[in-house]
Amino acid sequence: MTYLALYRKYRPSNFDEIVGQRPIVRVLKNQLKSGRIGHAYLFCGMRGTGKTSTARVFAKALNCEKGPTDNPCGVCRNCLAFQNGSFMDIVEMDAASHRGIDDIRDLREKVNFPPSQGRYRVYIIDEVHMLTQEAFNALLKTLEEPPKHTVFILCTTEPNKLPATILSRCMRFDFKRVSLGDIAEHLKRVSQKQGLEVEDRALKLIARHSQGSIRDSLSLLDKAAGLSSEVITYEDVLEIFGAVEDEVFIKIALAAKEKNPGEVLTILEGVFEKGKDINRFVEDLMYFYRNLLLILIKCPPELIDLPQEEILKLKDIASKYKKEEILQILDVLKAAANEVKWTIVPRIVLESALVKLTMLSNSAFEEVGKVEDKNAGKIISQKKEIISDSTAVTGIVEKKEVNKEVNKEVSIENNPGEMVLKVEKQEKKEEPSKKEDNTLEIIKAKWQDVVDFLSKNGKMLLTSMITSFKILPEKMQKNHLILSAQEASQGQLDFIKSQKKLIEEAVKNVTGLEVSIQDVKIKGIEGKKEREKDDDFVENVIKLFGKDIVEIKEE
Template structure:
């Protein structure tokens, strides 16, 4: 029977364990110094070497001829532990032996000293699966075990363990392996078994394993069975059902260009080829994550975990988009992954989300507004640079005296101006009166009669352009103050938004405060205040006007 790669190449010595140098160094120092603890907790994600390290540790402390705290794997004790025909090293699966009775049996067996070795080692895998009663039964034994007993608890979810268990153990956290570490180990295995594999193929396997060496070796084992010759990048893509880098690059380019048609065509192509939409969305999110890292870190070769050619392509894409736009896209793709969990047709959800990402002008969220501002700033900086160049190249010319226009009588232009202004004011007053009636009616429907009664005493001056302005006579200043309170002002703002569809600044004034006409500086300050209500302070930057 074929033996899986992760079992065939399981680490046999501390030196074979990849990516956990901080743990291996501590354990070897404890063995060399003779200060082995009575209880250890190995925590970390799957496939990072917890159980393998526990078995190596059990052999090392029982080895008859250790060298530099490493087990020899050839003496009587080491061979017995490897062949699992010794009672001094016991491996317990807590997922299936999680009851109080199982722990009571363990407590009874602890009383007996080791039959052949120096230490009796209990390796409890998936210890977080024990019941509360089982944890309570283990406490006393774990706190004061016999001198010849060593407990090694392994878990992927240490937060589920009671604090009383955690405080009795020396804890070691196994970290996820980097892509480079996994690829290096796979290269050694391929060389040992005589299999050829492309660098890009091994990189893709390393990224797909999510930091778990066991997962990477399982995928590599499948690829060896799939490919009779050299394992190529396309072989791994076909086997995993993922999307190749070229397709991700083409689609992300189309998103950056805001080419909705091209995006939909590529999504249709992926569906026709039977690619999983949810996996593809995750890969697209990771690709944009790589783009933003490349934008912030030059090329980010050490962080991206891709080949040099891929890193160069990602760096090229990062030059054509701003950081704000990338953050907006990643946020929307992350929300899309959450929406897909409950979607009966993920393709439609993906297509709608891509349309929304590309149609930045239709998105009113703050991230989209920031991205639009960033794009405008880039465009305006280019226009300004072009204007300065044209001005430098042009020669100064004398202004020609304008030709005399046909003279009107002194009264005619003034009459025309007054007539058009009068019509504009009449239209504006009609609109304000209609909106005012609608606002009062809606407040009445909400049964907020006191608010309606106080507001009716005012006169609407302006409803639009981001401002809802009402004037009260000086004798009704009490009404103005009551309506200006936070609760009433928030309610008025919501009513105005329901009527007009616009979020407006509520401005309640008394007659004596109204001046004949505001200066341009005051108007500018009002506009700034409105912007401060809409945008967070870190987005706004007030600059002097250009001459």
């Protein structure tokens, strides 16, 4: 006999076997009990959550000889015909391959025929969002007022693509992602029926990687069963997925916290040598740090969904971190995950991201201190005291840190008993217009929306670099925008400058403002150059008048 895949063999045959959709099941069963049967239903949700299976069970319950019933018997003539696929009054149509107006016209002609075997003629249209606009228009009138013996059940993963006229004529049910606990329990029941011995840890790993899909989880279990004829272990499942064990993530977390990039890269080298899937590695590492965050913010244990002994291990590691650090680490990994999918050198991207973790874990809060120091005061001075007699000439150089171009004037004042050399600095202030201030504030407020706009339009590398190097709007000069960056090399700045047209278009789409990007500068460079300029001026004054008669006083 031909082998039957697990997801087909264990497809639900009644409402009690539908996993993870209790509210929907309860409503449908109540409708069957009361006889309030709708003429059109819309089942929507992600793949593998039971939309088509629920539609089939509902159709079976409508046509059971003891029905309509919320519990089809499974032994009557109609139920048996349904199970072996010979029941004529349930029509399943795949809209992905029958999407044209001619297919819908054919359906409209047949829909008026009464059922030949059962009580209702049920049309299950899968992937209904694939129908053309003309096909939707042809279906509309029939869907609104079908014959009394006809029920339509539309299934889709993308309800947003359906016309509003179709949506308004259907009773909508949203199928949610199935929880890890429900999937693991279902896998355990299937394993026992199949005579498979599977470790609980392996079942939970399969459930986690199925991403809320029952069908995917059964396919993965089917695949794992081919590796071992005795016991399916956690290591077997890891091998199937190309994933790594949690101990690797623990080592990375400890090395990152200890600021040891060499150890992190050594661990990563071992992952590459085993040929593991890079994309899955990044996703699993993010999931690991997510669990650490949940522990730190004291979430319920069921949200972590790990054995108690593993949670205790994670608590020990989580105690070494702060919440803000993990949030920054997740931001770095998220950017790396996006870039790894598109770059031709994923290894380098991943290595640089993990090295960055070793810096973030120890310097996550240094920026706050820098900002506070910067705002506290901008007076930089040097002191030098000399002993001189009453006829000595005292030179006074007043030195202030400024961020704009300055004019310097030197004047000599004669006071009783002393001659004063005074260096005066006059700031040439450029007051930006209120319009420029408002424009800059608007762009700053909407900057994250600008980055999201670039990401949604597929500019993953540019988005990743903007996030990683903290590219931010710095100031406006007339209609020219200057951006600032941190920790970026000159080559990286050149790349961002080459993409400035894309950034300008994103700013226009998000804010409605037309600006041109004049430059991208590393933050702090301008102030540094100005300080160097002041230092040169002071040095020239000392050379001119002699260091013995010049005193630099703090203001």
